Amino acid sequence: MIDLSWAIDPVYIATIFFFIIGLQRMSHPLTARSGIVWAGAAMFIATLVTFLTPNLTNFSLMAIGIVIGGGFGYIVAKRVAMTDMPQMIALFNGMGGGAAAGISAVVLLGTTSAITGSLAVVGGLIGAVSFSGSIIAFLKLQGWMRPRPITFPGQQVVNMAVLALAIVSGVLVIWQPSWIPLTIAMYLLLFFVLSLGYGFLMTLPIGGADMPVVISMYNAFTGLAVALDGFSIAPPNYAMVVAGIIVGAAGSLLTLQMARAMNRSISNVFFGAFGATEEKGMQIQGSMKSIEVDDVAVMLAYANKVIIAPGYGMAVAQAQQKVKELTDLLDSKSVQVKFAIHPVAGRMPGHMNVLLAEAGVAYDYLFDRDEVNPEFPSTDVVLVIGANDVVNPAAHRQGSPLFGMPILDVEHAKNVIVLKRGQGKGFAGIENDLFYRDNTRMLYGDAQETVGKLVLALKKL
Amino acid sequence: MTDVITLWTAVYIAMLAAFTGYVVISRVPVILHTPLMSGSNFIHGIVLVGAMVALGLATTPLEQIIGFIAVILGAANVTGGYVVTERILQMFDRSGKKPGKRS
Numbered sequence: 001m002i003d004l005s006w007a008i009d010p011v012y013i014a015t016i017f018f019f020i021i022g023l024q025r026m027s028h029p030l031t032a033r034s035g036i037v038w039a040g041a042a043m044f045i046a047t048l049v050t051f052l053t054p055n056l057t058n059f060s061l062m063a064i065g066i067v068i069g070g071g072f073g074y075i076v077a078k079r080v081a082m083t084d085m086p087q088m089i090a091l092f093n094g095m096g097g098g099a100a101a102g103i104s105a106v107v108l109l110g111t112t113s114a115i116t117g118s119l120a121v122v123g124g125l126i127g128a129v130s131f132s133g134s135i136i137a138f139l140k141l142q143g144w145m146r147p148r149p150i151t152f153p154g155q156q157v158v159n160m161a162v163l164a165l166a167i168v169s170g171v172l173v174i175w176q177p178s179w180i181p182l183t184i185a186m187y188l189l190l191f192f193v194l195s196l197g198y199g200f201l202m203t204l205p206i207g208g209a210d211m212p213v214v215i216s217m218y219n220a221f222t223g224l225a226v227a228l229d230g231f232s233i234a235p236p237n238y239a240m241v242v243a244g245i246i247v248g249a250a251g252s253l254l255t256l257q258m259a260r261a262m263n264r265s266i267s268n269v270f271f272g273a274f275g276a277t278e279e280k281g282m283q284i285q286g287s288m289k290s291i292e293v294d295d296v297a298v299m300l301a302y303a304n305k306v307i308i309a310p311g312y313g314m315a316v317a318q319a320q321q322k323v324k325e326l327t328d329l330l331d332s333k334s335v336q337v338k339f340a341i342h343p344v345a346g347r348m349p350g351h352m353n354v355l356l357a358e359a360g361v362a363y364d365y366l367f368d369r370d371e372v373n374p375e376f377p378s379t380d381v382v383l384v385i386g387a388n389d390v391v392n393p394a395a396h397r398q399g400s401p402l403f404g405m406p407i408l409d410v411e412h413a414k415n416v417i418v419l420k421r422g423q424g425k426g427f428a429g430i431e432n433d434l435f436y437r438d439n440t441r442m443l444y445g446d447a448q449e450t451v452g453k454l455v456l457a458l459k460k461l
Numbered sequence: 462m463t464d465v466i467t468l469w470t471a472v473y474i475a476m477l478a479a480f481t482g483y484v485v486i487s488r489v490p491v492i493l494h495t496p497l498m499s500g501s502n503f504i505h506g507i508v509l510v511g512a513m514v515a516l517g518l519a520t521t522p523l524e525q526i527i528g529f530i531a532v533i534l535g536a537a538n539v540t541g542g543y544v545v546t547e548r549i550l551q552m553f554d555r556s557g558k559k560p561g562k563r564s
Binding site: 007015019020022023024026027028029033035036039043046049050051053055056057058059061062064065067068069070071072073076077078085086089091092093095096100101102105106107109115133185212215216219222223226229230231233236237239240243244245246247248249250251253254257261341343350351353354357358368430 | 468474479480481484487489490492493495496499501502504505506507508511516517519521524525528529534536540542543544548552
């Protein structure tokens with residue numbers, strides 16, 4: 001066979017180049033779509049050229065593994081609903097972390113120097129934490145596990161102890177002192193069980209509302225683990241190193257930006273057990289007042305300015321298409337319509353923008369929190385569609401667990417109509433006194449159905 | 462000796478790559494945070510090539526089993542990450558649709 005292994009490095013360099021171009025294109029709305037295609041093409045050629053690596057065996061296992069894993073990823077990702085995308089990111093990120101941990105294990109089972117061995121241990125630890133942590137995040141978002149924070153006394157101490165033990169066992173993997181009669185495989189088993197355990201324990205106390213930040217951080221973790229593995233395998237794989245570090249850096253920055261959008265610090269996200277405790281001594285005055293669809297239709301038809309504040313409820317009910325119809329109808333009645341988009345409405349930053357774009361709502365209808373907040377006092381009707389925590393005035397009150405989170409100040413509008421399925425609490429598990437205000441009316445029911453009825457009622461007017 | 466040289470080279474590479482990742486992401490509108498997270502999730506799918514090499518060089522059954530699982534997980538990261546990102550970004554494609562224009 002002709003030796004084509006000289007082609008590997010040039011192709012890997014091209015791969016990295018296209019990855020960077022792809023990421024750069026993905027960071028602008030107009031070119032975003034082409035960005036992933038560039039990155040995808042680069043990944044494809046990188047995978048093909050890897051088969052040319054000298055001295056490889058087990059080609060049939062490789063091909064079977066790619067078909068199984070690739071087929072699984074493709075089918076699952078194609079079939080899930082758009083609303084479930086966040087947990088899909090968590091799931092596939094976890095798998096990447098698991099692969100990184102696996103590579104570390106194989107590297108450590110072979111012969112390594114102290115330096116490459118140490119890099120493999122750190123990569124393995126981070127990869128394993130990212131794996132089990134992402135899986136918990138996936139289970140919580142998917143609803144297969146209670147999304148509320150799970151806490152127990154002395155939790156932080158236990159977590160730190162497990163992490164410390166994982167690090168100690170990692171040191172033993174490299175050191176293998178002769179006075180302990182354990183084989184390398186047993187050290188590795190201990191090391192990975194502890195590392196996986198730490199990822200699991202670390203994610204338990206984190207509430208569902210903070211999951212986007214957590215997933216983003218595990219995404220950065222996986223990137224870092226991939227980079228460390230790239231250094232530790234022989235020969236070093238610089239495509240992994242560079243791509244991994246780019247993801248690690250970009251992911252870290254993204255994590256900070258997301259946390260900032262929610263006005264939470266990273267340590268608060270991880271150690272705050274957000275939403276686990278109820279605010280004490282708070283009494284809500286008033287009662288929830290419901291309203292009928294026809295009354296809302298009249299209110300909207302004779303308003304000058306309407307602002308729609310969508311949230312996760314709209315995504316769950318798949319109501320965006322109906323909301324678009326409602327917008328067009330109000331437009332035709334020359335009612336000014338705007339959308340107030342909270343950066344973390346839904347389960348992911350940008351979730352609402354994506355769904356509304358899907359339904360065909362033009363970009364110039366959408367406004368950021370900071371742009372739209374001064375407009376609420378001059379607004380006749382605010383329609384809150386399935387949003388809760390992002391419009392909770394408790395964020396302005398000291399002592400509330402939400403205190404300090406920038407919210408949409410919908411309570412300043414003349415009328416607030418809240419579309420809601422039932423009387424439950426938001427994702428953060430905190431009572432919302434907006435619902436009890438005098439200018440607030442509750443419109444109960446499935447968002448898609450209710451907005452559909454609103455459209456019909458408006459047409460009749 | 463070689464280890465020492467590679468270590469410093471590695472630090473150079475790591476520093477430049479980290480800077481690249483930082484710069485590429487630093488001016489991104491909030492609406493692209495989710496697709497970008499998904500896109501970078503796809504990019505660390507490059508772990509697949511490492512898993513392939515690890516499996517290809519594996520000699521003992523234990524190494525082969527772990528390498529095989531790593532290839533499966535890596536391949537799922539690649540295809541799943543791509544499809545999810547593609548589906549999210551599809552919605553930013555305006556050519557096929559007629560979005561409402563403000564009059």
